[in-house]
Amino acid sequence: MSAEATVEGLASELGSYLDISRINQVRRAYYYAEQAHEGQMRKSGDRYITHPLAVARILANLRLDHQSLMAAMLHDVIEDTGIPKDALSEQFGEDVAELVDGVSKLTQIEFRSRAEAQAENFQKMTLAMARDIRVILVKLADRLHNMRTLGPMPYEKRQRIATETLDIYAPIANRLGMHAISTELEDLGFSSLHPMRARYISKAVDKLRGSHREIIEEIRGKLQQKLEERELPGKIQGREKHLNSIYNKMKFKHKSFHEIMDVYAFRIITETEDDCYRILGAVHSLYKPLPGRFKDYIAMPKANGYQSLHTTLFGMHVNIEIQIRTEEMENIANNGIAAHWMYKNESSGVIAVNQARVDRWVKGLMEIQERADDSMEFIEHVKVDLFPDEVYVFTPRGRIMELPSGATPVDFAYAIHTDIGNAAVACRINRNLASLSQPLQSGQTVEIITAPGAKPNPAWLSFVVTGKARSSIRHVLKTRKRAESLELGRTLLKRSLKGFGAQLSDISEAQKQLVVNHNQVNSFDDLVSDIGLGNRMAYLVARQLVSGGTDDAGEGQSNIGNIEDGKYGAVTIRGTEGLLVKFASCCKPIPGDPVVGIMDEGNGMVIHSDTCDRLPEDDAGRARLTHLKWAKDITDEFSVELRVELERQRGVIAEVANAVAMADGNIERISVEDQNARFGVVSLVVHVHGRRHLARVMRRVRNIRAVTHISRVRY
Incomplete structure (x- = not known):
């Protein structure tokens, strides 16, 4: 097929959502790029222009705006053909030139294995995203096509590109809610890094799918029958498990291949939010739900805008995982932030919320970057944001806050506002006083108690998990x-x-x-x-x-x-x-x-x-x-270790503790070191205000009849 026919094929696809003048602008960008790349070839032997065209086609499937498509056509022009940014600006306007420039700068980034280089370049990527999120969308499409055509590359380069894809690009796609691109990048990266393992898992999946076909069809039939019986609209789809996700579960969760594959996964796509909950009731009446496995991501969407009902049922002697969502939720689940352009001309509250979430995330990244001393510190803070496993908690006013797994009340305080985190002194969980270091559980209501003039405690750094909390405390x-x-x-x-x-x-x-x-x-x-x-x-x-x-x-x-x-x-x-x-x-x-x-x-x-x-x-x-x-007016407490030798008798430890309390001392630690049947040694760490207070404590303990000797320990 000629290039002419290919660009025309793209133009006819674009006709479904762009007007003719915008399609012509995309066409013009194609011809400009074709001329600029004249004579250049890819490693595969294809003309170079086939790559920008393929990238534009990926973005067209996401129904992105015409400027993104033009930038996709031109994304290698500045770097590979020496045409300056100003020339593009004159020809196609400032916005397109900025996008192309942003993508070119990201392309120049070499995520070498050296951690510093990787971290520094991730910072550049964040800045590009903050200026225009479409830069990263074009870059992701560019990376996806490169991963699809990685074959002819030398082994070393393949390994580097695949590692970088799994470490950086797939998590970003996931964080932006672009599930379809994220999983394809993961599977392609996995297949490049571990071709033998990928082939083995793929064969095993095909074999298992063949032998389980009857069970799958029977479950699908029963679900369909139940929906028809209750007159509920819904398309039932089987869900494929991805190679990379199977491999990771085997590797990190120590599950066998058969344990993972013995779960049958279905997705039901329906019309309205209301239908989702009705279908949930219907499937729960068909098979018993497993306790603790139900998640309502419709009422509490994930940070990247993902919405769906998740439930696991037990039926036909197997576990059945079901996701229930609307068509719009399905689009957002697959395309994430890119769905913003898909629905741009329609009024969609969900999309606006999704966009706001991404804006908030990028703004958070910028805040962390401003506070970080160097790029290594920055990437350390951001990593947890790219790999979240969420818990959902409530503020006292009922606002839902989403935090990564393992987050503590201190993380919660910083998520609300930096000043609240800095001034936090205590917290209540479900109205009861609790420790600031306690990991939060989904569904808890958390209230932060602040005090004017309070300062962050350096010890917080040992338990906070969010990038914002860590960077603010530091x-x-x-x-x-x-x-x-x-x-x-x-x-x-x-x-x-x-x-x-x-x-x-x-x-x-x-x-x-x-x-x-x-x-x-x-x-x-x-x-x-x-x-x-x-x-x-x-x-x-x-x-x-x-x-x-x-x-x-x-x-x-x-x-x-x-x-x-x-x-x-x-x-x-x-x-x-x-x-x-x-x-x-x-x-x-x-x-x-x-x-x-x-x-x-x-x-x-x-x-x-x-x-x-x-x-x-x-x-x-x-x-x-x-x-x-x-100074004369010290009111602070200081730790002192005491060694108490005593005759062993019933209740003597309680007597020692009581004597310390009577002298207004505070016991931090008490431990018994037995010497023999008659005598024992007690090691006591006590908080006192000074030498006089210590003398008072020691006098009280010495007065106990069973105590034969007491001394202060200095190592």
């Missing part, structure tokens, strides 16, 4: 760490300057700038922040400031004496300094203990008891210590 923590490192750095610098008989307010801007230049940092604040993080020594920066900017001589010895005799003055700590002041787990210092601080590179200050064995012995190490004193 963003706040980075900002907070910066503020705290500035404050701690300023305190340490002032103390060091005091040792040189100077004050920070006496240092001129010119002196500061000299030191900034000498240390090769961007600003004086960066230098001070580095001191707070433990990356620079305060007394060295102080010496440079006093001596005019570059004096590094004798950086260790001349200052050690000053530190030893405390001439610099001690730094006051409150115990609540936040991210950059940590208490050593080896000696567990508490208010009242003599303490020193040692800077830990990049992480701020670690506070040790001044008798701790872990402190450095050498002069250079001692130079890094900071003398500290406790």
